[in-house]
Amino acid sequence: MAVVRSGYSCPLCKRQTGDTNEVVADSGHLRCSKVDAHQFPDMSDFMDMRPTLDFKQEQPRPQAQPGHVPLTVRVPLSVKNAIDSKYGDKADGIVAGILLMMAEGECLVVRDTDLARIATVLPEKPKDSSHLFGMMMALKFELDEAKQSAELAAKEVKAYEGMSPGMVMVNLGDQYAAAQHRASADELPLKVACEKWLKNGLENSWF
Numbered sequence: 001m002a003v004v005r006s007g008y009s010c011p012l013c014k015r016q017t018g019d020t021n022e023v024v025a026d027s028g029h030l031r032c033s034k035v036d037a038h039q040f041p042d043m044s045d046f047m048d049m050r051p052t053l054d055f056k057q058e059q060p061r062p063q064a065q066p067g068h069v070p071l072t073v074r075v076p077l078s079v080k081n082a083i084d085s086k087y088g089d090k091a092d093g094i095v096a097g098i099l100l101m102m103a104e105g106e107c108l109v110v111r112d113t114d115l116a117r118i119a120t121v122l123p124e125k126p127k128d129s130s131h132l133f134g135m136m137m138a139l140k141f142e143l144d145e146a147k148q149s150a151e152l153a154a155k156e157v158k159a160y161e162g163m164s165p166g167m168v169m170v171n172l173g174d175q176y177a178a179a180q181h182r183a184s185a186d187e188l189p190l191k192v193a194c195e196k197w198l199k200n201g202l203e204n205s206w207f
C-alpha cells in the first residue's frame with residue numbers, strides 16, 4: 001500500500017518541539033513522517049489531539065479532454081504574465097473558449113476602452129456577447145415603440161385637421177406655461193385664448 005499524505009501536522013511533534021511534520025497514512029495506519037514513535041492507530045483519538053492542517057494537498061492537474069491537443073502561441077512575456085496573474089488556472093479554459101469561437105466563424109473581440117464606451121450608452125456593462133445582444137434588442141424594441149407612437153400621433157393630427165378644415169394644432173412648446181398664465185389672467189380656457197390671440201394677431205398684422 002502506498003503512503004498517502006494527510007495534510008495534518010503531527011500533534012506530538014508540534015507539542016514537543018514545535019516542528020510541523022506531516023502525518024501520513026501508511027498501510028492504513030496514521031503515523032508521523034519524521035518520528036517513528038509517533039503512531040496514531042485510532043483515528044478518533046488522533047482527531048481528539050486537534051491536529052492542524054498545515055500542509056497543502058497537491059491539486060490534481062485538470063485532465064486534458066480526449067482528442068484535445070496543446071497549441072503553442074508565442075506572445076510577449078508581459079502578456080503571459082498578465083494572463084497568468086489575471087486568470088490563473090482558468091487561463092487554459094478561457095483561451096481555449098476564445099480559440100473555439102475563432103474556429104467556429106467570425107468573432108469580435110472588444111477592447112477594454114471600447115467596452116467602457118459601450119457601457120455608457122447601454123444600461124450596464126455587457127457581461128458577454130449574449131448579454132450585449134439582449135440589451136441591444138431591448139433598446140431596439142423601445143425605439144420601435146417610440147417610432148410607432150410618433151407615427152400614430154402624426155396620423156391622428158392629420159386626420160383631425162382633415163375633419164375640421166380651418167383648424168390648426170399649435171405646439172406651444174416652451175411658451176406653454178406663459179400662455180396658460182395669460183389665459184387664466186383673462187379667465188379664458190387656454191384653447192379659446194390662443195384662438196383669440198392668433199386671430200387678433202392676423203387681423204392686425206402683428207407679424
Ligand SMILES: [Zn+2]
Binds near residue numbers: 034
Ligand atoms: Zn511526530
